[in-house]
Amino acid sequence: MNMIKKLTKHGNSLAIIIDRAVLNLLKIDADTPLDISTDGQVLVISPVRDDAHRDKFKKALESTNRGSSISGFLSLNGFEIEADEEEFEKIILAVAEGKFHKAEVAEFFRKNHILDDA
Numbered sequence: 001m002n003m004i005k006k007l008t009k010h011g012n013s014l015a016i017i018i019d020r021a022v023l024n025l026l027k028i029d030a031d032t033p034l035d036i037s038t039d040g041q042v043l044v045i046s047p048v049r050d051d052a053h054r055d056k057f058k059k060a061l062e063s064t065n066r067g068s069s070i071s072g073f074l075s076l077n078g079f080e081i082e083a084d085e086e087e088f089e090k091i092i093l094a095v096a097e098g099k100f101h102k103a104e105v106a107e108f109f110r111k112n113h114i115l116d117d118a
Contacts, residue, residue, distance in 0.1 A: 016045075025084060083112040 003022075007014035023029065026047055033048040081088060091108050094100040100108075 081109070081112050083108070087112075 035048050037044045
């Protein structure tokens with residue numbers, strides 16, 4: 001999901017308004033702590049999860065190398081995954097834990113891809 005947003009003046013600072021649909025998708029409410037990080041060029045805002053969950057997910061991402069190669073490859077070839085973040089996370093964790101194999105992963109991508117007409 002990509003969105004283009006403009007910052008809004010908030011006192012002496014700037015704020016970003018996040019649409020309710022995105023907040024609901026990520027299970028974020030007004031009390032959810034957010035982790036804000038940057039590499040100097042990109043700003044990343046994500047809900048804080050417990051350390052065990054974060055470590056497990058990070059390990060799963062590294063294990064499947066989804067972070068850049070799969071999503072980058074799919075994007076470059078006109079594909080977008082339509083599964084929600086939670087479902088995608090479950091698949092990645094299952095692959096990392098050896099619970100899902102090639103056939104199940106292929107079926108997941110077959111069921112959840114959108115071919116870009118551009």
